[in-house]
Amino acid sequence: MGIEVKQLSKTYGTQKALDNISFSIKNGEIVGFLGPNGAGKSTTMKILTGSISATEGSAHINNADIKKNTLQLQKNIGYLPEHNPLYEEMFVREYLQFNAKIHNVTNKRVEEVIKITGLNPEANKKIEQLSKGYRQRVGLANALLHNPEVLILDEPTTGLDPNQLVEIRKLIQEIAKEKTIFLSTHIMQEVEAICDRVIIINKGQIVTDKALNQLTENNEQVIQVEFDYRIEMVAIQKLPKLKEVKNTAGFSYELTFNTKEDMRSTVFDFAHDNGLKILQLHQKHKNLEELFREITK
Secondary structure: OOEEEEEEEEEEOOEEEEEEEEEEEOOOOEEEEEOOOOOOHHHHHHHHOOOOOOOEEEEEEOOEEOOOOHHHHHOOEEEEOOOOOOOOOOEHHHHHHHHHHHHOOOHHHHHHHHHHOOOHHHOOOEHHHOOHHHHHHHHHHHHHOOOOOEEEEEOOOOOOOHHHHHHHHHHHHHHOOOOEEEEEOOOHHHHHHHOOEEEEEEOOEEEEEEEHHHHHOOOOEEEEEEEOOOOOHHHHOOOOOEEEEEEEEOOEEEEEEOOOOOOHHHHHHHHHHOOOOEEEEEEEOOOHHHHHHHHHO
């Protein structure tokens, strides 16, 4: 087992940051860890990396207790914290060589991670001269130096522009072929693009833990329709299997049905029976962002 958390709690004074959470991550999995600000994501990751101790419960990396084997396990963990700490006055290669000595790895490995993370063009620049995207690459390179089995990435794409997001996403996907990755982010597209599974935490408690395809597969469908005339809400609420209706603007409505069955033909029949013309009609399924809002609000 790559990561195993059992009944983990963390209290700061009177505030309970984590409340009896449990989950496990198999070797080779990419798991997205989602939650609102202050939900307990960073606290969990700091406990998993041995940066802080839990108040109660246990956490294991590759079946070894972090509390009892902190230094040994940190050799098998690569950690990119939310605020990527870098010595900006150092050159990229110099910075990585400095950290390589701490991990007791060779300069050959430094050159390998420079290549893996695409840092070759910037390797002889000072870190302070780099873009945010390349600074994140330096952080990832540093996390990979000692070739860890488990990577813990806390908001690795924060503040990146769309092009940089794509670059870092591809990099993480490439790294993931050989690593277990536990990834915290607010960017749902990143989770949908690279994660096998999603764990959602809210107010210190796990509220969802599902494979990504299970989470986005639900029994609801949403149909957006625009008629040529306003219809009474009482009439439209008689549609079969209708869960919710919203008048979004003018003659436009958003209809949520509690079924997987395609309800577009039912909406067409409704329009015909009520002497209406359909100007626009779209069927959509809830994405991860909408599901996240529902689960955590």
